[in-house]
Structures are given as structure tokens and as C-alpha cells.
Amino acid sequence: MTMAALHFHNVTLGYDRHPAVHHLSGEVARGALVAVIGPNGAGKSTLLRGIVGILKPLDGSIHLGGLDSRDVAYLPQSAEIDRSFPISVFDFVGTGLWRGTGLFGGIGKAAREKILRAIASVGLNGFENRPIGTLSGGQMQRVLFARVVLQDASLIVLDEPFNAIDSKTTADLLALVKQWHGEGRTVLAALHDMEMVRNHFSQTLVLARGPVAWGPTAEVLTPENLLVAMRMCEAFDDSAAACAADDVSSRAA
């Protein structure tokens, strides 16, 4: 069964008319585990923002294969989280249940146990009542993963989830990612660690504003492609002309 979870139709995403992701087409199969790689400024975060609907495409469209935007869980790169806000780990992770509870839904016994299980699944037992402001960077990342667990989404989008995270935490969280993959969820992750991509991710999209290569990791992750990606990351040009290109560079993953 190769129903696509995500379709990109000649998508251009950007800010203030300047494209950060340029003419991307293709699709992500349901249940795929996809790494998005590329140099800084290649448009990885922009693409992920477009997928979760925070950023509207300048051109083209992104289809979520029949999914509601609530079926998407998004873990942003530098989450705009106000860590000084007085909220406990338990309550914070519990916000992941929003889809079920909405504005008023109560948090019953079953929901409380779900939250506790999610916290346990990231190895933070005993932290339930700690304010989030007292956590270390790695612990906070675990908390964010716990919330993703609770969101129970069929499409999970992770933006550089292992940045500045030690190897133990990375290993624990990577195990969770693989578990999600095993459960048939579609996972997209922007990554920088090529070794990790090679060993754990079956599909890779090399992005450098436009797509450089997209397909099975072993075929795509070549020194040539990475070099091309490095070169293609040209600077943002204030006086760039309006884009007339209609060349659709598409690859199905």
C-alpha cells in the first residue's frame, strides 16, 4: 500500500516573496521515515513549517493526504516556549491531548494515566510536578517528545530534534522515533548528523532551496549531492526578479 501521506505540488515557500524552498514537487509515502538534510539556510525549517501549516505557500500547494491538520504533530527547532511560565511537566505534556479535550474536555483518570505513560516513555518518571523552568535542555527536549507521543499523530514533523542534545538522550529519543515508524506513522525529521541519517532513516531529501536529490538514503546521500547542496545555497537577493521558472523537478519517494 503506497498511499501518500504528503503531496508537494510545485511548492514555493518563503518570506516576503523571497523563496526559501523553491519549486518542490513530490510525495512522501504513508509510514515513511524521511530525513531532510541540507546546509543551514537550505529551507529545511521553512519546508516543515509549510507542512504543518504555520507558513502559507507563496506558490503551489501541499496536501496532507486526507489528514486534518490536527493529525500532524510538530516539534519546532527553537520552540518559542516561555520556560519561565509556571506550568508543571505534567500539565505541559498534557497539552498534547488537545485534540481530544479541546477547550473544555476534562482530564479524567484514563487521560492522567496516558500522560504519566508518555512522561515515562521519555524516561522522566518523577519529574511530573517539576516546573518546566527547572529542566535542563535535554530534559526539555524529552518533555517535548512526550507531548508528541501524546498527540498520537499520524504525521510527525521534527525540526532538528537532536541539536545540542547529548548522546544518551539522542539514543533514547531516536528509539522513540523508530518506534513511531514501527507503528506506521509518517515521520519527517530535519537533521544534520549524516551518520545518523545513513544508519536510521530509509528515505532522504537533500534540500538546498530547491530539491537536490530525493529517494532511498543509500542512493541519495553521496558526496556529490552534498557538494551540490552546499554550492546551491546562494544568498538572498533583495533585487531578485519575479520568478518565471516553471520547471518541475520532481521525484517520488
Place this chain on the structure above:
Amino acid sequence: MLYDALIGPFTEFEFMRRALAAVIALSLAGAPIGVFLMLRRMSLVGDAMAHAILPGAAVGFLLSGLNLFAMTAGGLIAGFAVAILAGVVARSTGLKEDASLATFYLASLALGVTIVSIKGTNIDLLHVLFGNILAMDDQTLLVVAFNATVTLLVLAVIYRPLVIESVDPLFLRTVSRAGGPAHLAFLALVVINLVNGFQALGTLLAVGLMILPAGIARFWSRDLTAMICIAVVAAAASGYAGLVLSFQTRVPSGPAIILVATVIYIVSVLFGRVGGVVRQLFPGRHLEA
């Protein structure tokens, strides 16, 4: 003796009872709003909004004299206009909310002062600026109580998105569209409570009964629910003590209430359990784990 000083004024005089009821209503609704203003780093936004109300109240005053209904209605309209315009500008452009609000409230304040000085006397101006909780009639008290009730009901409705939007706005945007409406509703509540406080404390001090108790609460708890409760108690206590102080001395009631709150605030800064100065200077020996 003590009874005469602390309880006597309220059993003896109806205007003191009304003032006490008003200040308790203001505390119940205003203090939770103040806690959110503080946690969302919008304390000064509340202050700005208080000035923004002025032209509306002044127009009401211009049209029908010292009629509190007219002034309240005018204040609400002006406050909502500024809050919504600022919110919409902030959300549809890159401009931060504080910057857009600063523009609107300055314009509003200038307009308000202009209007008051066209017709008003100095006494009117004093009333507008500092309020008079002791001159409150039954109808005004009902308006204050009604506004407080509405505030608590709306706050209950938007509580969850408001909390999530305060701590992780990006997350709320990915799961729900409630963030924007909740934010606007919250700004509306700020305006309602400022107008409410305006009757008792005037435009300049109305925000005091919201922000000072919130600041006090921050020094005593790390838990949101507890903070809200502490803020309400601190506000009501300041209100009561301020009224007594005002009754026994010649200090005007509005400033007396805010001065008492300030004293509690200073004590909290010094001796507060969470981040108080004394705690930081003498933290005790470090723990084992």
C-alpha cells in the same frame, strides 16, 4: 477600640460597605487578569490600555457630565477600539504588540486630555484621573459586580488556550485556531477591568489593583493556580486596608489602596519565598541533590 478602627467604619457607614464590596469585586476579577498580564510580559500593556480608555470616558463625560454609565460605555468603546486595532496590527504585520499599542495609546491619551480640557474643570479632571470609590452609588456597584462576573466567566472559557498560548504559542497554532480569539478576548477582559477599576481608582491607578497583586503573588508561588489565589487575596486585603487607612486618615481612597498594595509588594520582594531578596542573600547551605 480595635473593632472601632477596623470594622466600625463598615457597620456604621453605607458608603464604606459599598466601597468594600466594590473593591472585593475588583479584586476577584482584576487580580487573575493581572497575573496573566504579568506572565505574558504585558504589565505595561495594561498601563497603556488604561490611558487608552481616557478619550472614550472623556467623550461620555462631555456628553452627559459625571454620568458613570456614559463614561463606562465610552471607556469600553475606546479601550476595545485600541486593543483590537493594536492586536490586529500586531497579528497581521511583523510589528510587535507593544510597539503597535504604544502608537495607539499615545494617540488616544492625547485625544482624551484634549477632550477633557475643552469642557472639564480641575475637579472633573481629578475625578477622571484618580476616581472616587467612596462616592459609589448602588447602580455603579452593580455595574462593577456585573463586569467582574462576566470577567470570571469569560476567563473560565478561555483559560486553557490562554495558558497554552502564554507558554507555547507555536504549539497552539498547530493544534487549534483558538489562540487568536482567546488573545483578543483576553485584551477585551483587560479593558473591561480597567474601566471597572476606573470608577474606583481612576485612569491612572486602575491598573494598580491588577498588576501589584500579580507581582506580589510571583514572590510566593511557582504554581499558576496558587498565584491567582494569592493575587486575589492580596488585592482584596489591600483594598480593605486601604479603605480603613483612608477612613482614619485624610489619604484619598484610591492612592491609599495602591499604597497598601505597594507596602505588601515591598515586603514580598524582601521576604518572598520564591526569589525574595532575603532568600537570595541567605539561601542556606546548598542541598545534596
